[in-house]
Amino acid sequence: MFDKICLILVIIGSLNWGLVGLFEFDLVAWAFGGSTAIISRIVYTVIALAGIWCISLLFRDRTEAGD
Numbered sequence: 001m002f003d004k005i006c007l008i009l010v011i012i013g014s015l016n017w018g019l020v021g022l023f024e025f026d027l028v029a030w031a032f033g034g035s036t037a038i039i040s041r042i043v044y045t046v047i048a049l050a051g052i053w054c055i056s057l058l059f060r061d062r063t064e065a066g067d
Contacts, residue, residue: 003057009050016047 019025028043029035035044 003053006050006053007057009047010054013047013051 016027019027026035029037029040032040032043034040
């Protein structure tokens with residue numbers, strides 16, 4: 001379950017970066033009051049930690065991951 005939550009957060013982060021790259025629109029900053037707002041920084045940090053966690057998915061056996 002934790003792996004799926006992290007994957008969802010990574011997907012949200014990648015969609016946000018896609019919006020930044022294509023349209024110069026930061027959805028997280030827009031939703032939470034700017035990129036320097038404390039809640040935005042928390043969201044950015046949680047998404048980054050989820051991305052770091054997902055690195056471990058690359059090195060797991062498929063049987064260990066539950067597939």
